Amino acid sequence: MASLFSKYEGLAGSLGAVVAAGGRNPFAVVIEKPLSSTVGVIEGRETLLFGTNNYLGLSQSMRAIKAAQAAAEACGVGTTGSRIANGTQSLHRQLERKIADFFHRRDAMVFSTGYQANLGMISALAGKDDYLLLDADSHASIYDGSRLSAAQVIRFRHNDPDDLYKRIKRLDAPDAAKLVVVEGIYSMTGNVAPIAEFAAVKKETGAYLLVDEAHSFGVLGEHGRGSAEAEGVEADVDFIVGTFSKSLGTVGGYCVSDHPELELVRLNCRPYMFTASLPPEVIAATAAALEEMQEHPELRTQLMDNAARLHAGFVRLGLNASQRVSPVIAVTLETVEQAIPMWNRLLELGVYVNLSLPPATPDSRPLLRCSVMATHTAAQIDQALEIFRQAAEDCNVPLSAKETAA
Numbered sequence: 001m002a003s004l005f006s007k008y009e010g011l012a013g014s015l016g017a018v019v020a021a022g023g024r025n026p027f028a029v030v031i032e033k034p035l036s037s038t039v040g041v042i043e044g045r046e047t048l049l050f051g052t053n054n055y056l057g058l059s060q061s062m063r064a065i066k067a068a069q070a071a072a073e074a075c076g077v078g079t080t081g082s083r084i085a086n087g088t089q090s091l092h093r094q095l096e097r098k099i100a101d102f103f104h105r106r107d108a109m110v111f112s113t114g115y116q117a118n119l120g121m122i123s124a125l126a127g128k129d130d131y132l133l134l135d136a137d138s139h140a141s142i143y144d145g146s147r148l149s150a151a152q153v154i155r156f157r158h159n160d161p162d163d164l165y166k167r168i169k170r171l172d173a174p175d176a177a178k179l180v181v182v183e184g185i186y187s188m189t190g191n192v193a194p195i196a197e198f199a200a201v202k203k204e205t206g207a208y209l210l211v212d213e214a215h216s217f218g219v220l221g222e223h224g225r226g227s228a229e230a231e232g233v234e235a236d237v238d239f240i241v242g243t244f245s246k247s248l249g250t251v252g253g254y255c256v257s258d259h260p261e262l263e264l265v266r267l268n269c270r271p272y273m274f275t276a277s278l279p280p281e282v283i284a285a286t287a288a289a290l291e292e293m294q295e296h297p298e299l300r301t302q303l304m305d306n307a308a309r310l311h312a313g314f315v316r317l318g319l320n321a322s323q324r325v326s327p328v329i330a331v332t333l334e335t336v337e338q339a340i341p342m343w344n345r346l347l348e349l350g351v352y353v354n355l356s357l358p359p360a361t362p363d364s365r366p367l368l369r370c371s372v373m374a375t376h377t378a379a380q381i382d383q384a385l386e387i388f389r390q391a392a393e394d395c396n397v398p399l400s401a402k403e404t405a406a
Contacts, residue, residue, distance in 0.1 A: 095283050
């Protein structure tokens with residue numbers, strides 16, 4: 001008789017090879033105790049955290065912690081229901097108003113996770129007679145939303161507005177609704193989307209545009225509203241989706257829009273309708289973190305300064321770092337045989353980053369994915385760079401002649 005788990009035999013073999021090559025499972029790391037936003041205890045050692053997406057360091061915000069404590073004491077620790085049943089408390093509506101006002105939008109929906117925000121909005125907006133056009137490097141939540149929808153799905157080349165335009169023009173359905181989905185910052189490589197160019201294609205073709213600002217919310221733009229604000233095209237974006245689990249340091253997702261029909265989407269959005277709503281303490285902590293982010297724009301300045309420092313250091317070392325400076329900086333290695341030992345050595349020396357392996361990487365090469373925080377100190381960044389140099393040397397990863405001479 002066939003086993004339900006026979007489909008995982010290939011995965012088991014691949015994981016076994018990864019563990020054998022480095023001595024540990026890189027996808028089961030436990031942070032035994034967070035000591036601060038930038039340091040945690042891993043395997044009993046104090047470790048610099050450069051793989052957490054905690055861009056503004058607000059996961060350790062005392063303001064958010066106190067708000068969560070007060071909400072738990074006043075409202076309990078859970079709602080025990082979905083948003084369309086008993087799971088909407090006044091705190092949920094207040095947070096939706098705060099998020100909508102922050103983005104200067106008519107309305108907002110708050111989801112239990114950022115994954116569910118993409119899954120829910122894409123599947124609810126795109127129906128069987130519609131077209132869904134996705135960037136080829138889209139996040140898994142976007143692809144999963146497309147599978148849940150009944151729309152016809154078309155992929156276009158990563159960050160290529162011209163290819164998007166050509167694919168829309170080839171459609172033999174001029175009257176069909178078309179939803180274009182892109183991301184502000186792409187989570188694997190840190191690439192920033194040319195949102196203004198995508199907005200121009202949207203306007204010329206009559207499509208709708210949804211931008212996932214998960215990694216750009218709180219990071220890009222004068223006020224932290226993301227890539228659309230940074231490029232001055234917010235009015236051309238129909239839906240902005242994002243998460244609270246990056247810059248705000250909590251958990252949850254949202255969608256904001258000026259379309260009045262967003263209220264009807266609530267009643268046709270399965271990931272919103274059929275899961276428990278966020279507990280009061282998370283809602284309160286998120287609202288407090290949002291206020292703190294708005295009151296301290298210098299956090300964004302420090303974040304980008306830190307990203308530039310780390311990026312410049314990688315370039316000096318001769319490592320193949322992301323072309324664009326952003327809070328996500330990927331170091332690309334040529335082979336998996338290089339990447340696994342180097343990731344393990346980094347952890348042993350006191351730096352945690354994310355290991356990404358083919359086929360999950362954009363160009364089938366392994367990545368050491370780093371994420372920077374506003375709360376990293378210059379000394380911590382320099383220490384991490386020295387550990388990268390040492391790990392590369394220990395693992396025989398070649399550095400450029402420029403660094404060797406330096």
